[in-house]
């Protein structure tokens with residue numbers, strides 16, 4: 457298997473083998489995951505051996521909302537880069553995209569751009585700290601790899617456990633940052649209130665994902681708004697995963713959350729590097745006072761891809777499709793599990809549906825699910841990002857494959873089916 461051979465080579469010269477933790481083979485199917493692709497189109501991916509799979513897993517880690525190699529987006533990019541992708545002068549599309557994002561979010565007045573989600577969040581936190589002159593960030597959810605965020609684990613090794621990724625080691629993060637970022641759980645009103653009253657004089661901002669796995673309660677949103685107003689600090693809403701999936705723009709628009717800053721990445725540009733920090737001018741203006749600047753933030757392909765992607769979102773109401781696909785996928789899991797007596801618990805917003813096996817060894821079951829689905833021609837895990845490229849015919853094929861897989865898992869204990877090691881759950885060294 458060429459992919460695994462290359463992956464083994466990568467481990468020797470690329471620490472951790474990949475650039476994004478979620479793309480490690482060990483998180484899916486150790487030693488058997490195809491790992492590398494040669495090409496991709498729609499929701500189909502070809503590996504290095506020429507095998508093709510329907511992707512019902514990460515869909516480019518949530519970027520391929522319109523599908524891989526979406527014609528209109530790629531053609532706009534190719535046209536633009538033929539005219540020069542980065543020059544001494546700026547790309548005019550910067551202003552066009554800024555206007556478009558403000559049009560979609562009329563509460564926002566200013567925009568800064570970056571390329572990745574994590575750095576855009578670091579920009580947002582820097583702006584908030586610059587504006588307030590304070591250091592402490594109260595946050596919930598996952599926001600990337602930067603020092604401001606990982607510093608939460610300097611106090612308790614697993615402060616971040618409840619926020620998507622477990623076991624993140626803050627090694628290399630200056631210890632003096634301990635006590636500058638404190639997590640609270642989504643909907644956990646009491647912890648948020650306690651933190652706000654304990655650190656009120658030093659709080660720079662409140663940071664939260666608009667939504668991840670569960671719906672926000674009204675009490676939670678009201679409390680976040682109240683604290684923001686009492687402390688006069690900006691509310692930063694991270695839309696990197698949820699944005700452009702429940703509506704055209706931030707999920708906060710449909711959830712009744714009123715941010716001062718919102719941050720976008722992933723879905724906004726269908727696979728081209730692009731992220732954005734949008735916000736009210738009273739806080740965004742502080743970006744003039746602190747130094748936030750980078751050469752490749754000025755390149756053109758991400759801007760053009762984003763304009764075309766948003767154009768298609770608006771024209772085709774892509775979010776409606778994403779929601780409907782997610783609902784169907786959840787239903788397939790539910791019905792198949794019921795049919796074969798397998799205990800699962802389903803959650804997530806519809807376009808980012810996920811489930812866990814409520815069994816003796818959930819990770820073993822998850823690995824075997826991936827193994828059996830791979831054998832049927834699917835990249836599949838217990839998490840599925842919906843895409844506009846998931847059409848009826850693909851969903852029907854997926855349904856049959858899931859049914860058959862659950863049937864097989866009901867007949868034999870997964871231990872007897874597993875052909876490799878059980879997948880990893882947490883961040884850890886690769887050997």
Ligand SMILES: Cc1ncc(COP(=O)(O)O)c(C=O)c1O
Nearest residue numbers: 572573574598599600694696697
């Ligand atoms: C909510 C949220 N914030 C931030 C990030 C980090 O984005 P990136 O991986 O582009 O740095 C992610 C990535 O999954 C995310 O889901």
